[in-house]
Amino acid sequence: MTIFCNRTLNLRAIGAVGYDLDYTLVHYHVEHWECRAYEHLREALAGLGWPVSGLEFDPRRMIRGLVLDLDLGNVVKADRFGFVKRACHGTRFLEFEEQRRVYARTLVDLGEPRWVFLNTLFSLSEGCMFAQLVDVLDRGALPGVLGYADLYRRIKAELDEAHMAGRLKGEIVADPDRFVELDPDLPLALLDQRESGKKLLLVTNSEWPYTAAMMDYAFGRFLPRGMHWRELFELTIVAARKPDFFSRSLPLFEVVEPDGLLRPAPGGITRPGLWHGGHAGQVEQYLKLSGEQILYVGDHVWGDVKVSKTVLRWRTGLVLRELEGELAAVAGARSLEEQLAAMMREKEQRERELSQVRLRLQRRRRRYGGAEREAIPELERELGRLRAELVAFDDRIAPLAQATTALANEHWGLLLRAGNDKSHLARQLERAADIYTSRVSNFLRHTPFAYLRAPRGSMPHDPVVGPATSGPPAPAPAPERATPRSAAGTGSPGRGRRGSRSCR
Numbered sequence: 238m239t240i241f242c243n244r245t246l247n248l249r250a251i252g253a254v255g256y257d258l259d260y261t262l263v264h265y266h267v268e269h270w271e272c273r274a275y276e277h278l279r280e281a282l283a284g285l286g287w288p289v290s291g292l293e294f295d296p297r298r299m300i301r302g303l304v305l306d307l308d309l310g311n312v313v314k315a316d317r318f319g320f321v322k323r324a325c326h327g328t329r330f331l332e333f334e335e336q337r338r339v340y341a342r343t344l345v346d347l348g349e350p351r352w353v354f355l356n357t358l359f360s361l362s363e364g365c366m367f368a369q370l371v372d373v374l375d376r377g378a379l380p381g382v383l384g385y386a387d388l389y390r391r392i393k394a395e396l397d398e399a400h401m402a403g404r405l406k407g408e409i410v411a412d413p414d415r416f417v418e419l420d421p422d423l424p425l426a427l428l429d430q431r432e433s434g435k436k437l438l439l440v441t442n443s444e445w446p447y448t449a450a451m452m453d454y455a456f457g458r459f460l461p462r463g464m465h466w467r468e469l470f471e472l473t474i475v476a477a478r479k480p481d482f483f484s485r486s487l488p489l490f491e492v493v494e495p496d497g498l499l500r501p502a503p504g505g506i507t508r509p510g511l512w513h514g515g516h517a518g519q520v521e522q523y524l525k526l527s528g529e530q531i532l533y534v535g536d537h538v539w540g541d542v543k544v545s546k547t548v549l550r551w552r553t554g555l556v557l558r559e560l561e562g563e564l565a566a567v568a569g570a571r572s573l574e575e576q577l578a579a580m581m582r583e584k585e586q587r588e589r590e591l592s593q594v595r596l597r598l599q600r601r602r603r604r605y606g607g608a609e610r611e612a613i614p615e616l617e618r619e620l621g622r623l624r625a626e627l628v629a630f631d632d633r634i635a636p637l638a639q640a641t642t643a644l645a646n647e648h649w650g651l652l653l654r655a656g657n658d659k660s661h662l663a664r665q666l667e668r669a670a671d672i673y674t675s676r677v678s679n680f681l682r683h684t685p686f687a688y689l690r691a692p693r694g695s696m697p698h699d700p701v702v703g704p705a706t707s708g709p710p711a712p713a714p715a716p717e718r719a720t721p722r723s724a725a726g727t728g729s730p731g732r733g734r735r736g737s738r739s740c741r
C-alpha cells in the first residue's frame with residue numbers, strides 16, 4: 238500500500254522523524270488486545286458489584302472514529318459536518334425516523350464534553366463496554382450510577398486503572414507472539430531514513446521496560462547483524478504523556494542505565510539517548526529544528542497528530558491500519574458501486590424530467606409562462622408515470638445502497654465514509670494529518686527523498702472525473718417519497734469526483 242497525502246510534504250526538507258510506539262512501530266492483533274483489555278475492565282467492574290458477568294467483547298460493534306453521546310447514551314457515526322448518519326442507543330440501532338427525530342437539531346461538536354471521540358484502536362473495548370452498560374443502566378441494574386456521563390466516567394477510570402496497573406502489558410510482554418503482528422519491512426524503512434541523514438525519534442507514552450521489550454521483539458530480528466534498535470534513534474523518549482508532551486512544559490528526566498533510575502534533567506536534552514517525560518520544545522531545541530522540519534507519525538488522531546500539528550506546526554502522519562481491509566472491501570465491491578452509480582444517474586435523469594413536468598403543469602393550471610395550450614390530463618399522466626418509475630428505482634436502489642453502507646463493517650460501514658459523504662474521522666484526518674497510511678513500512682515505496690504531493694483540491698463546481706450525468710444540474714430534488722430508503726439511496730455517484738489521493 239501507498240502513502241496518501243492531504244498536504245504536500247517534501248521528505249527532503251524533513252530533518253527529523255518522530256514515531257509513536259503502540260499501533261505505530263509495534264502493531265497488535267486488535268481483537269486479542271482489545272478482548273483482553275475488555276476482560277480486565279469487566280473484572281474491575283465486577284469488583285464494584287456490577288452485573289457484567291454475561292457481557293462479551295464484540296469487535297464488530299465498534300470502529301475507530303465513532304462518537305459516544307454521553308447525554309443520550311448513544312454511539313453515533315457523524316459526517317464531516319457533524320450530522321449524525323447512524324446511531325445506536327446502547328446496543329440497539331435506531332431506526333431512521335427515530336434517529337432523525339433525535340438528532341435533527343444536533344450537530345456533533347467534539348469541543349463539547351457531551352461527545353467522546355474514539356481516537357484509536359485502544360478505544361474499541363471502552364466503547365463496546367459503554368454501549369452494553371447503557372442497556373444495563375436502562376434496566377435500572379446499576380444503582381448509584383448517575384446517568385450516562387457518570388457511567389462513562391466510571392468505565393474510563395477503571396480502564397485507566399487496568400492500564401496503569403500494567404497487568405495487560407505484562408501479559409503482552411510474556412506472550413508477544415500472541416499479541417504482536419510483526420512487520421519485517423519496518424526496520425529497513427527506518428534504517429533508510431536514518432542513513433539519509435534524518436534524526437529519528439521514538440516518543441511514546443509507554444514506560445521504558447515495556448518499550449524495551451516490545452522494540453526488542455519487533456525490531457531485533459530484522460536489523461543488520463550486531464545492530465541494536467536503539468542505534469536507530471537519536472532520542473528515545475518514554476512516558477511522554479502525550480498530548481501534554483506537545484502542549485505543556487513537563488519535567489524531564491534522564492534514564493540512567495542499566496538500572497533504569499530517573500535523574501532530573503532541568504537543563505533539557507543534552508545528548509542522544511534515553512529520556513523520560515519532558516516536552517516537545519526541548520526536542521526542537523536539542524535538534525535545532527523548527528516545526529516544519531519535524532515529521533511526527535502516530536496512530537492517535539488527537540494525541541499524536543492533532544495536537545502536534547495545532548500547537549507546534551509539526552508535519553504529521555497518521556497510521557490507519559484499518560485502511561488495508563477497507564480498500565480490499567471497496568475493491569471487492571467495485572461492480573456493486575458501478576451498478577449503483579449507473580442507477581443513480583438514471584434516477585437523477587427521471588427526477589429532472591419529473592420536475593420539468595410538474596412545472597409545466599403548474600404553469601398550465603395558473604395560466605402563465607406560455608403553457609396555456611398544454612393538455613392537463615396528458616401532463617398528469619406523464620407525472621404519474623415518472624413517479625411510478627422513481628418508486629421502482631428506489632426499490633431497486635435501496636438494497637444496493639444498503640450494501641455499500643455496510644462495506645468492511647456491517648453496522649457502521651467504512652471508516653472514512655458516512656452515507657454519501659466523508660465521515661467525521663475523515664474530517665479530523667484531513668485537518669490534522671499531512672499524510673496517512675496503513676503502516677510505517679509503506680515509506681519504503683517512497684524513499685526518504687520523495688516529494689509527496691497532495692491531489693488538487695476540488696469543489697462541487699469542478700469538472701467531474703468519471704462518467705458525467707447528462708443534462709443541466711438539477712435543482713434540489715423534490716422528496717417524492719421521503720423514506721429512509723430514498724435517503725440512503727443517494728449512494729455513490731459523487732465518489733469518483735476527486736480521483737486517486739495517492740501521493741505521486
Ligand SMILES: [Mg+2]
Nearest residue numbers: 257259260536
Ligand atoms: Mg499509539
